Amino acid sequence: MPYDDTEIVAEDELIRGIPASQIKNGRVSSGAFKSSSDPYRGMSVDLASLEPEQVYPNEKHLGAVKFVASCPREKNLLVGKDPIATNHAHCNIWRHEDGEAKSISTSQARHMQKSSEWHVSIENVRIHGDS
Amino acid sequence: MTNKFILQGQEASDSILTMGERGREYRPIAQNPFCGDSDELRRQLNLLCALDNDWDGYGSPPVKFENAELALRIVTNLLALFENSRPPIQALNPGVPYFVPVSGGALQIEWHLPNSKFVELFVDGSDRCLASFVDEVLDEDREISIDCSGPQIDLNELSKWIVEAMRSEGQRTVAA
Numbered sequence: 001m002p003y004d005d006t007e008i009v010a011e012d013e014l015i016r017g018i019p020a021s022q023i024k025n026g027r028v029s030s031g032a033f034k035s036s037s038d039p040y041r042g043m044s045v046d047l048a049s050l051e052p053e054q055v056y057p058n059e060k061h062l063g064a065v066k067f068v069a070s071c072p073r074e075k076n077l078l079v080g081k082d083p084i085a086t087n088h089a090h091c092n093i094w095r096h097e098d099g100e101a102k103s104i105s106t107s108q109a110r111h112m113q114k115s116s117e118w119h120v121s122i123e124n125v126r127i128h129g130d131s
Numbered sequence: 132m133t134n135k136f137i138l139q140g141q142e143a144s145d146s147i148l149t150m151g152e153r154g155r156e157y158r159p160i161a162q163n164p165f166c167g168d169s170d171e172l173r174r175q176l177n178l179l180c181a182l183d184n185d186w187d188g189y190g191s192p193p194v195k196f197e198n199a200e201l202a203l204r205i206v207t208n209l210l211a212l213f214e215n216s217r218p219p220i221q222a223l224n225p226g227v228p229y230f231v232p233v234s235g236g237a238l239q240i241e242w243h244l245p246n247s248k249f250v251e252l253f254v255d256g257s258d259r260c261l262a263s264f265v266d267e268v269l270d271e272d273r274e275i276s277i278d279c280s281g282p283q284i285d286l287n288e289l290s291k292w293i294v295e296a297m298r299s300e301g302q303r304t305v306a307a
Contacts, residue, residue: 024243029239034233035234103261
């Protein structure tokens with residue numbers, strides 16, 4: 001269920017792994033910052049302060065980007081811990097408006113993309129226009 | 132086994148079950164006789180439908196067949212709009228887009244246009260697809276939702292965005 005976790009503070013870093021298929025034309029696609037199609041339409045990230053098991057690069061990810069928790073919140077998105085069996089640091093970012101789960105908009109996805117920095121960079125790939 | 136698909140109210144050619152890249156069976160999307168680039172479109176979309184489970188490292192299934200089929204319909208219809216237009220508009224045909232898998236079985240269609248302009252469509256199985264126009268130079272974006280539930284999909288606004296972006300490249304070149 002979407003919620004905003006007050007234990008995740010504004011400066012907390014959120015990490016998102018980038019698979020090869022979400023890199024097009026030498027840049028990370030905004031699709032990497034979009035909602036999944038699960039019922040709550042969450043976008044998966046890891047909370048850096050919980051020291052995720054995931055290391056980058058790995059079998060699935062060529063690298064990873066990071067942004068602070070205040071970034072999605074500035075665009076009215078919710079950030080909450082959502083641990084799973086294989087990853088205790090797993091969190092989700094949700095868009096929940098009028099009691100309804102919605103897809104993250106282009107404007108919201110772009111804001112996260114523009115605010116991102118490399119956590120582990122990928123050679124010859126930009127996160128956005130001028131990175 | 133043969134599957135038949137209907138595109139634009141006409142029966143497209145048959146397709147059969149084939150083996151995916153990693154030996155897994157998947158349904159290839161329909162042949163579309165209306166688009167010269169259809170082989171390349173189908174090749175790219177078939178690859179996305181044949182992604183492994185957990186391709187994104189967050190437990191996602193591959194792109195859903197229905198989403199790929201709708202993406203094919205949208206792109207072929209849009210490219211046909213350009214091909215069937217007057218020559219000045221024909222010349223602005225943006226060509227085959229990029230297809231990006233999105234976690235959960237969705238996909239995004241992306242045209243990377245001149246001068247850091249992008250037209251994107253998010254196809255996630257909803258009746259309405261989110262379409263967006265992004266101008267990274269001006270730091271602007273617009274978003275509309277397009278009704279994809281019926282046999283006809285109104286792509287006029289999308290084509291206007293592409294024409295706008297492609298024309299701005301022409302103007303820039305002339306100015307230079």
